[in-house]
Amino acid sequence: xxxxxxxxxxxxxxxxxLKENGGKHDKYHSKELNYIVTVxxxxxxxxxxxxMILQEIRREMRxxxx
Numbered sequence: 931x932x933x934x935x936x937x938x939x940x941x942x943x944x945x946x947x948l949k950e951n952g953g954k955h956d957k958y959h960s961k962e963l964n965y966i967v968t969v970x971x972x973x974x975x976x977x978x979x980x981x982m983i984l985q986e987i988r989r990e991m992r993x994x995x996x
Contacts (some may be wrong), residue, residue, distance in 0.1 A: 933977045934969065934971075937969065937979075937983060937984070938969070940980075945960050945963075946959060946960045947959055952971075955969060956968070956971060960987075963987075963996065965990050967986065967987060969983065
C-alpha cells in the first residue's frame with residue numbers, strides 16, 4: 931500500500947472519522963480526543979508525513995492523559 935492509505939487505516943483504528951473532504955486536504959476528527967488532523971491528498975505524501983501526523987496524535991493523547 932501507499933503511506934497515505936496506511937495512515938488512513940491507522941486513523942480509523944484510533945477512532946478518527948472523515949469530517950470534511952477538501953480539494954487538497956481531508957480532515958479527520960476523533961470524538962474521543964476532540965481533535966482534528968489534516969491529511970494531504972498530494973501525490974508527494976510520504977512516510978515522513980504519516981509519521982509526523984501520528985506523532986502529533988500521540989502528543990495530544992499524552993496531553994489528555996489517554
